[in-house]
Structure formats: C-alpha cells, structure tokens
Amino acid sequence: MDPHTLNGRHEKPETISPELEVVSAEVTAPPKRRRRTAAYKLRVLAEADACEQRGELGAMLRREGIYHSDLANWRKQKAQGQLGGTPVSRSRRSDPAFVEAVQAQTELAREVRQLRRQLGRAKQIIDIQKKAALLLGETLQEMSLDDFTDMEDLPEDDQS
Template identity: 50%
Template sequence: MSPAVKQNDERESAEVVAVARRRKFTASYKRRIVREADACSNPGTVGALLRREGLYSSHLSNWRQEVEAAELAALQSKPRGPKPGATKAADRRVLGLELEVAKLKKQLGRAEQIIDVQKKLCDLLGLPTAGDVP
C-alpha cells in the first residue's frame, strides 16, 4: 500500500460518527428563553439569542404558545365541590344500599301476598283474624 492510501484509511477509522439526539428542554429553560426574547428590543437581538442557544425560531414561537396556553389554563375558574375520584367510595356504598332496598321491597311484596292469601283462607274457613279479635 502506498503511504497516501494508508493515511486515508487511518483518517476514516479515526472519525467519530455523531449520532443525532433529540434535545429535551426543561420548563424553566423554556421560560427563561421566552423572557429573554421578550426583553430583546433591538433588531437582530432575538436572532443572536437563538444562534447563541442553538435554537430555531419555531422553538421560540411554540414555547410562546405554550406559555400563553398555560397562563390561560391557570386563570380559568376551577369547578367547585368534591373531586370526582373522592366520591367513588360513596357511589359504591349508595349502589349497595340501593340493591339492598330493592331486595327488601321484593321480600315485602311476597310477605304482603302471603298475608292476603292467609286472610282470604281465614274468611273461607270462618276463622277469626287478628282484626276480628277484640
């Protein structure tokens, strides 16, 4: 091999291939950049800020929208009353009690039918009933 080819092989093997990684920005970082961009008053200072931080203008516009949405969400009125999750135990208890009431009503209906049959039987046989006895 010639020395020129040998040097090319060494260069190729010495190169490090960069693997692209998705950057993650914290909320405090986003807030700081948006505030700095809002404070920029001279033309070109926002661009300089973005270049310094290695950001795109789309980052800044998206973060501004997120900040505005968060502010609106924070200012919206919150529903009053107990939280939806807190009533689950009470709802289960109410459901159980409703089932018990339905069961007892069914038993009461049967008992009333039996009593009516007993009254009719007493009338047919001529036996005194509880209402007839003084």
C-alpha cells in the first residue's frame, strides 16, 4: 500500500519547511518509579473502602493516579502486616503453627511407614498359613475357633 494513499484517495502529505523543524538535543532522564509511603497507602485504602456510590471509586482512582491493581497489592501488603507496625516475617519456619503442622506430618508419615511394614508382615503370615492349610489338607472355611486351644493362639483382633 502506498503511504500517500488513504482510503483509496491519493493525498499529498503535509510538508513543513526545514527552517521550522526543531530537534531537541537535550537528553532527559528516564521517569522515576513512584514510591508511596505506607501512610499514603493506608489513607487511600481507607478512602477506597469508604466509597459506596457507583463510580465513586473510579473517580478516586483517577484523581490519585493509581490503578485498581495497586489497591489489591496494597490490601495484600496490609493483610501481611507490611504497611502498618512491624512487618510479618516472611519465613514460615518461624511460625509456630507451621512448625507444629510439619511435626505432625512427619509423625504421621512415620506411623504410615510402620503400619505398611506391619501389613506386609501380616500378608506374609497369611500366605504361610494358607500354604500350611493346603499341606494339611484343610481349607480355611473348615477351620473354626474351636481349633484354637489356647487364647494366645487367637489372632489379636479376636481376643477382645
């Protein structure tokens, strides 16, 4: 497409005389990132929370020159204690509830490993009992509690 054509019509670009063209040789510093104080953020959050009517929050955001995402980030900071008072430690290891939960999880994992070992042993014992019953010619259905002479011979579940 020809740069001089607009909507199918041929138009001549505007020409500016060379003596009117001014080029700035000044180097400007890049814009600095805005830093807002905790007091400012808390004030704006309070003002935003007070907005009740439709469009009031948008007008306040435009007036302050901030975005809704700024409010969301500041609310997160406030919830974490980073805006007022002492900041909350970022390390979860220092949180007593977290430490307690990790200890409980470790204890439960240890218990699961122990129970799995016991289950494996119990399955081996059952397999041996089945083989012994086959060698003796008895099936497990034919055996009853009367076959156990002592209470010590009973499996643990049947003693109670």
